[in-house]
Amino acid sequence: MSVITSPGAPTPAVAAARERSAELEHLVARNPAGYRVLTGDRPTGALHLGHLLGTVANRVRLQNLGVEVFLIVADYQVITDRDDAGDLPATVREVLLDYLAAGVDPARSTVFTHSAVPALNQLLLPFLSLVSVAELERNPTVKAEAEASAAQGRRGTSGLLLTYPVHQAADILFCHGNLVPVGADQLPHLEITRTVARRFNQRYAAARPYFAEPDALVTPSLTVLGDDGVKMSKSRGNALELRASEDQTAAYFKRARTDADRTITYEPERRPEIANLLRIGAHFSGTSPEALADEVGPAGAGRLKALVTEAVVEGLRPLRARRRELASAGPRYVADVLARGNARANEIADRTLDDVRGLMGMRY
Incomplete structure (x- = not known):
């Protein structure tokens, strides 16, 4: 869900997405309460300057406009391409400190973790039945991540990495997110979410569509290079952390x-x-x-x-x-922020899963 801009002339699809995003900015300004945003990060380390300029500042902007923001700390996604997740509790705490310091307000934005919301993850099962393996295999971002893993000597493509776009669909749709800030490179991911929503509605809720097909908000952002001239990344060790002195x-x-x-x-x-x-x-x-x-x-x-x-x-x-x-102030405050966010996310996810079961005829 990070925003990345690409050099060169945009493709027709990207140009159309940017044109639609300009329209959405006007609509959001007029009626921010009509939109719910889902975005987030993998907790693989403390956030850096690229995160702030690429995504975090925009999330705070949307929050301050009055848009309801759901911010996921995607801990399950840490293990998509690595065997060792590291000290996740410590890393999650550092990420939350960065969010809060950057202006994320837990009174207006819901911050939660993947692993703390079982009903969200259970949505992955019916959603997987709505897409084909071929659709997942040709997703360009999955391809790129798999190639990067191979180049760095990590293990081959995991099932979790292959199904990542559908997991992301569950992230977005569990809370009925209808606006997703993305970079042009992540438009195919969001298209999977739109496909899942559309096919679910066609199969189980044709008379009254249950899921909205979320819009992409492709916003101008900085692509920040590291001190080695390559895109700033925690994994490359070329990043300036926000917490640096x-x-x-x-x-x-x-x-x-x-x-x-x-x-x-x-x-x-x-x-x-x-x-x-x-x-x-x-x-x-x-x-x-x-x-x-x-x-x-x-x-x-x-x-x-x-x-x-x-x-x-x-x-x-x-x-x-x-x-x-x-x-x-100690770890208690951050822990309380996360506990409140997890509780709200669970409340919404439980309700959504119950609705989905009912529409599928699986409420026993």
Whole structure:
């Protein structure tokens, strides 16, 4: 459910999704209470700058508009492509601290974990009957994840990874989510959800459709590169964690990859590493990448890195202060937030599963 933008001209499907998203933004602004968003992350480590700029800031924006947000910490999905899930309780706590520090309000957004909501996961069974193995195997994101696992020497495609798009359908449909923030690369995942909803309605609720087919909200976001010039990722070890110190932030940007041209220009295709720094700096300083490039000009990459470091440190200062405050309060507060979120998610999931059983003639 992370938002990733891709370079180059969009396909017709992506162009249509972006056009529809622009319409949805106007509709949401007029009637935020009419929308329910489901989004989330795999808890494979504390969140980093790419998460904030790519997804988390947008979730907080939607929450603050008045949209009901369900935020899933997808712990079951950690084991889709790895044998060792690590210290999940500690990782989940770190992710929750990042969410809360970034502005997620548990009074307005429901934060919960996969494993704590049995009825959600039970929906996977009837939903799997609505899609074919061929449809799952040709899902491009599943293909990409499987290839990445093989390249990193991990085990072959697991059944959980293969069925991930249907599990995601259960995530979205259990709470009757009708708006899903996605990147263009995840549109095929959402199409599986729409297919599941449509086929369920056709098979079991033709007279009165039960599930809405959720819309994709493809919103502009930053694709953030790590200090090695490759997309920022926890698994690559090239990420700047939100919880990092100011000194760690300065050291991170000091070693960030640039290029040999001294004069700074904003040319994303030709100079991706420089463009990445310009976009990050512009985001936190409230300007444009082009204007920041003009400001630095012949002063070179060293000056650019200094300006980006200053902007990021200042921009993240309130978030980091809030995170330290929450962490110092001890684990109880975060545990209580998750317990309340899990309870609400269970209440909704139980009701949905009961409805599904009734429509399928399986309520005994």
